[in-house]
Amino acid sequence: MSRTLYDKIWDDHLVDLQQDGTTLLYVDRHLIHEVTSPQAFEGLRMHKRKVRRPELTLAVPDHNIPTTDRSKGISDKESKLQVDTLRNNCKEFGIQLFDVNDKRQGIVHIIGPEQGFTQPGTVIVCGDSHTATHGAFGSLAFGIGTSEVEHVLATQTLIQKKSKNFRINVNGKLPEGVTSKDVILKIIGTIGTAGGTGYVIEFAGEVIRGLSVEQRMTICNMTIEAGARAGLMAPDEKTFDYFKGRPMSPKGDEWIKALAQWKTLYSDDGCEFDKEINIEGKDIEPLVTWGTSPQDISPITGRVPDPEKESDEDRKSAMYRSLEYMGLKPNMKISDIKIDAIFIGSCTNGRIEDLRLAAKLLKGKKVAKDVTAMVVPGSGLVKKQAEDEGLHTIFTEAGFQWREPGCSMCLAMNDDKLTSKERCASTSNRNFEGRQGRGGRTHLVSPGMAIAAAIKGHLADVREIH
Amino acid sequence: MEKFKNLKSIPAHLPLMNIDTDMIIPKQFLKTIKRTGLGKSLFYEMRYNEEGKIIKNFILNNEPYSKSKILLTGKNFGCGSSREHAPWALLDFGIKCVISPSYADIFYSNCFNNGILPITIAANIIQELSEYSKRKKEIEINLKEQEILYGNKKIKFDLDPAKKKRLIDGLDEISMSLEKVSSINKYEEKIKIVKPWITRND
Numbered sequence: 001m002s003r004t005l006y007d008k009i010w011d012d013h014l015v016d017l018q019q020d021g022t023t024l025l026y027v028d029r030h031l032i033h034e035v036t037s038p039q040a041f042e043g044l045r046m047h048k049r050k051v052r053r054p055e056l057t058l059a060v061p062d063h064n065i066p067t068t069d070r071s072k073g074i075s076d077k078e079s080k081l082q083v084d085t086l087r088n089n090c091k092e093f094g095i096q097l098f099d100v101n102d103k104r105q106g107i108v109h110i111i112g113p114e115q116g117f118t119q120p121g122t123v124i125v126c127g128d129s130h131t132a133t134h135g136a137f138g139s140l141a142f143g144i145g146t147s148e149v150e151h152v153l154a155t156q157t158l159i160q161k162k163s164k165n166f167r168i169n170v171n172g173k174l175p176e177g178v179t180s181k182d183v184i185l186k187i188i189g190t191i192g193t194a195g196g197t198g199y200v201i202e203f204a205g206e207v208i209r210g211l212s213v214e215q216r217m218t219i220c221n222m223t224i225e226a227g228a229r230a231g232l233m234a235p236d237e238k239t240f241d242y243f244k245g246r247p248m249s250p251k252g253d254e255w256i257k258a259l260a261q262w263k264t265l266y267s268d269d270g271c272e273f274d275k276e277i278n279i280e281g282k283d284i285e286p287l288v289t290w291g292t293s294p295q296d297i298s299p300i301t302g303r304v305p306d307p308e309k310e311s312d313e314d315r316k317s318a319m320y321r322s323l324e325y326m327g328l329k330p331n332m333k334i335s336d337i338k339i340d341a342i343f344i345g346s347c348t349n350g351r352i353e354d355l356r357l358a359a360k361l362l363k364g365k366k367v368a369k370d371v372t373a374m375v376v377p378g379s380g381l382v383k384k385q386a387e388d389e390g391l392h393t394i395f396t397e398a399g400f401q402w403r404e405p406g407c408s409m410c411l412a413m414n415d416d417k418l419t420s421k422e423r424c425a426s427t428s429n430r431n432f433e434g435r436q437g438r439g440g441r442t443h444l445v446s447p448g449m450a451i452a453a454a455i456k457g458h459l460a461d462v463r464e465i466h
Numbered sequence: 467m468e469k470f471k472n473l474k475s476i477p478a479h480l481p482l483m484n485i486d487t488d489m490i491i492p493k494q495f496l497k498t499i500k501r502t503g504l505g506k507s508l509f510y511e512m513r514y515n516e517e518g519k520i521i522k523n524f525i526l527n528n529e530p531y532s533k534s535k536i537l538l539t540g541k542n543f544g545c546g547s548s549r550e551h552a553p554w555a556l557l558d559f560g561i562k563c564v565i566s567p568s569y570a571d572i573f574y575s576n577c578f579n580n581g582i583l584p585i586t587i588a589a590n591i592i593q594e595l596s597e598y599s600k601r602k603k604e605i606e607i608n609l610k611e612q613e614i615l616y617g618n619k620k621i622k623f624d625l626d627p628a629k630k631k632r633l634i635d636g637l638d639e640i641s642m643s644l645e646k647v648s649s650i651n652k653y654e655e656k657i658k659i660v661k662p663w664i665t666r667n668d
Contacts (some may be wrong), residue, residue: 015560015646015649015650016646016649018628020626020627020628022628024643024646024649026650026653026654026657028664035496035549036548036550037501038499039499039500039550042499042500042501047640049640053649055665055666056666063496064496064497071530076469078497078498079497081497081499082497082499085499094636118661119664122664127548127550128547129546129547129548142572143548143572144548144572144575145548145549145550145553145572145575145576145579146501146550147550147576147579147580147639148575148576148579150640151639151640151643154640154643154644155640155643155644155647155650156650156654157643157650159639159642159643161626163571193484193542193545194484194541194542194545194570195571195572197542197568197571198571224546224572225546227542227545227570227571228571250663254556254662254663255663257633257661257662257663258661258663262663293484299554314483314540314541315483318482318483318484321482389630391517393563411488411493411547412493413493413494413496413497419611420516428548430486430488430547432486432488432489432546433486433488433489433511434488434489434492434511438492438511438516441518
């Protein structure tokens with residue numbers, strides 16, 4: 001019987017299956033960070049439980065740490081307590097930790113692949129919704145709550161029911177200036193923020209195959225913004241090359257065996273999907289969001305939509321609320337929207353390729369007057385690589401701040417946040433009300449579009465930057 | 467986990483779609499290392515102004531809704547971040563049941579790990595229930611019968627039987643899974659041979 005990629009990984013991880021479909025699913029890789037794990041360890045202690053397989057969990061602080069110099073420790077008391085708690089828990093339960101000043105520290109979804117901890121065909125979970133990122137390597141990766149983190153620590157399994165299969169084919173080729181960020185924004189705009197609820201999405205098609213591994217990660221990363229817990233892509237030669245020689249990748253004979261298994265990870269010809277749609281690459285333009293939901297997209301050449309033209313009453317009132325929060329008027333040109341801040345970073349767009357692309361466009365230019373701009377590399381190794389290539393000089397000479405790695409202004413748990421009514425072109429993943437700071441206004445964009453906005457001081461077309 | 471008991475309460479109605487978990491509990495409250503104490507910060511930015519003063523016209527700031535155990539909301543409730551702080555905040559505030567046309571997946575499963583019942587029901591029923599919120603009349607939730615009772619009406623709702631049992635019995639999922647430890651052992655023995663690279667010894 002022909003099976004989808006999701007079916008194959010699922011079947012391969014069944015520990016126990018009950019009649020009603022309730023499944024005990026094995027977890028191969030578990031990532032934890034300081035914000036969603038303390039209560040899980042507390043639960044273990046309360047019930048006198050052990051961590052079943054400590055070597056299958058990897059810990060890193062990322063959400064709640066400063067991105068300024070932290071060689072002398074963390075000054076924020078609560079933040080310090082959370083990071084200290086993670087350190088103590090890892091020590092007590094024997095879990096490997098990349099601590100704040102470890103050069104491998106970084107955003108959990110960047111360091112997993114970087115180290116080869118992430119691998120094709122595995123089930124990967126983390127108490128973070130952007131765990132979907134790892135699906136770009138052909139792993140079934142999804143976000144879980146803290147109770148489930150505790151469950152994985154204690155049992156190395158999760159109780160799950162299978163989702164439905166959804167395939168999105170992105171066909172043809174992408175026009176110039178269009179990146180994988182625009183592809184995923186287009187997908188979310190097309191199916192809506194709940195369009196993937198109850199499904200695991202497999203991304204396929206010529207456009208996906210043509211993307212680099214890092215660009216693919218941007219797409220899977222934001223699958224959750226379309227409502228699906230997990231997004232998947234079949235691994236290919238690019239994927240296998242990516243993992244060759246990574247510190248935690250299989251080696252020697254095991255590499256040969258692993259590769260043979262990884263090559264079986266694709267949806268069989270003729271397998272059926274519960275839902276399938278096609279998107280044409282040529283129809284995608286450089287996009288921005290105008291509202292407070294990731295589905296609120298517009299081409300950079302477009303105008304802010306008019307809620308009066310919306311027939312659905314709930315949607316209409318949501319649009320009015322968004323426009324009021326965002327301080328925008330219907331029908332104004334998107335490229336007339338002035339910007340106060342630029343954020344380049346996050347698990348969506350904080351990798352070396354993102355920084356290279358941004359630096360290339362920025363070289364020799366300056367950040368517009370009155371615009372605050374910040375680059376936060378996704379990991380210590382990304383930061384080092386960028387510095388070895390001299391990218392940091394391009395950023396700092398143009399007026400960008402060059403920060404230490406972490407989640408930073410993507411969720412603004414640390415000091416990196418917008419003030420009320422401040423407007424940001426951001427390469428992150430959520431434009432929710434207050435996401436980047438109370439009253440802050442977020443426009444989601446690709447790294448190239450963030451550079452265009454930085455130079456012009458307003459939302460601008462990356463195709464006009466040379 | 468506490469067992470879910472039948473509920474009677476005046477529901478509070480928040481007629482917004484796509485309420486995300488950032489709205490339910492903003493990031494500054496995620497710095498805690500505890501599960502409790504988040505109720506006062508539930509829907510923080512809607513409940514308090516920038517000076518931290520109570521916003522009078524927000525529904526949960528007013529009697530009797532400040533004591534509501536049932537929340538009526540728009541579709542796709544709980545989207546966004548996986549933070550379990552969202553159900554913790556709801557529970558700490560006193561909300562034990564959410565009624566919405568749809569939920570985001572992660573939030574939905576987080577509810578069952580905290581004894582909260584998320585009921586999925588058509589938008590027109592929520593509209594009817596919202597009248598009871600306006601009139602400050604109680605509605606009743608009977609989990610065993612899977613019914614919402616209001617006025618002289620009784621509406622059935624669907625629920626996965628395993629999830630229902632967990633709420634009614636207040637079952638600890640980890641204990642349930644640990645009973646299957648021999649299956650887990652067996653699985654691990656198998657992958658040691660079939661996929662030896664999964665076991666890390668570096």
